[in-house]
Amino acid sequence: MYPPITYLTDCSDTNAQARLTTRMAALFGRSPVVLPLGGPAPLEAAGLTLLDVLLSTRLLGEDGFPTATLVNVAPRDGSWPNGAPFCWFRHGRHTVFSTYDPLLLDPVRRHLGVDSVEVTDAPTVLDAAGSWARIGEPDAVDVAATQFRSLWYLPLLAKWVLDERPVPSSPVELPVPDRPDGVRVALVDNFGNCKLTCTAADLALTAGDRVAVGRTKVRYHDHLSEVPAGTAALVTGSSGPGFLELVVNGGSAALEFGLRDGDTVDLRS
Template sequence: MYPITYVTDCFDGNARARLSTRIGALFGQSPTIVAADGPDPESFAALTLLDCLIATESLGEEGHPTITLLNIAPRDGVWPNGVPFCWFRYGKHLVASTFNPRVLAQVQRELGIERVHVTDIRAAVTAAGFAPAEVDKIAGTQFRSLWYLPLLAKWVADGRDVPSAETAIPETYDPEPVVAVVDNFGNCKLDRRLDLTFGATLTVAQRNDDGSTTPVDVICYPHLTAVPRNSPGIIPGSSGTGYTELVIRGASAATTFGLQPGDPLTTTADICSVA
């Protein structure tokens, strides 16, 4: 059996129950379901996917293969009945996901995942031997992340031949550092690693209640315990490959600076020296 993690923006109680039951029936165990909530589920999912794969490294032993499912569908209306699903491997670990370039951007940049196998639901389900009525049901449903994505993961995990087209992940990159995740301490995890000089400052945009912003120069520190208590700091964080975080030791940086996922961190990307 494989450890299974499912990151999804369909996470209400009803959706969780259906996802857990269907995956349990397929794999013999239910997944850990992670809610991709908040104002920017794509940035949350991108960093979470990267962290899930990095978490399989440096175990000190062989370790077990894992499966990560990810469902974040862009609401752009470009694809008929939604964006297609794809799969790829990172070593022995399997990822089955919506083909969302922004969600896949982190593993593309940091792990070298340049191409994925994009599938067509109708073709894949037909090739699996489903009756025409079931093919129509699975291909035409609104909840494709329930009816199809678990099947795709199971077929690939079992080594079955799934019709697909190997496709390059389109390049996408936010020009400014963006808050990807706000953790339970209120630390703001960025979507990248900044080239920091410890003792220098980074100008952070503090959002005010009246809608204005105030530039605040925040000092860069080598780690959290070097940040003075109740003071803001910029540090190498725990996510990604040392991705940068805005923190306040003993308080919430997100609350103090009025930041939430999807917000750019800075008024300028330049790091300037402390006077």
């Protein structure tokens, strides 16, 4: 019996979801929960979401069950011949299979202590799989070279690791990624709240402090319930280790401040 599977991917139109869901059901005997990663900064959104997914498995009040999470963000920016490779790691009882990208994986590095991952090379893995899987050489070449590796390769990698096959991989220590200085919007939620990449402690804020957000002064509150209706504020949100959120109670901070995923936010005490 395989663990429940959550699949986060930026390749998530209806056609792609139908293919991913059916292929995963055929491989694992159950359909995954397929969730889209959209917006202008999918790496930032994926990193925060992966952190929150793993944090959500804690404090269950009981042992709980293992889970598997797949993460695919596949920009073709020329840094890799056919997009970034895929990697995997374990966090407690949970296994993650992900695009290898230092920015995407930085939140779990900083906040969960995931300091290394197992990076795979698709052609090498598919060649080795000939000893346990019925995949001929022509098909292996096609799977390694396809543009849609999140459909053809990543589910196979997940299954073979979970099946404890001798999947070739190389341990790689996660580096500190190159990234702009300052506070950024990790993602904008469906309410228009802007989830930021810092905590109140990072900025030495206490309840009631006023903070300049661009040209606008807002107060910091511990909870959204303390923010007057229609008012903009900074609050301690539900993501990560208490990351700040820029909110408008009853409105959209993203619209009011003109922000979107990945933007840098000018915060000054």
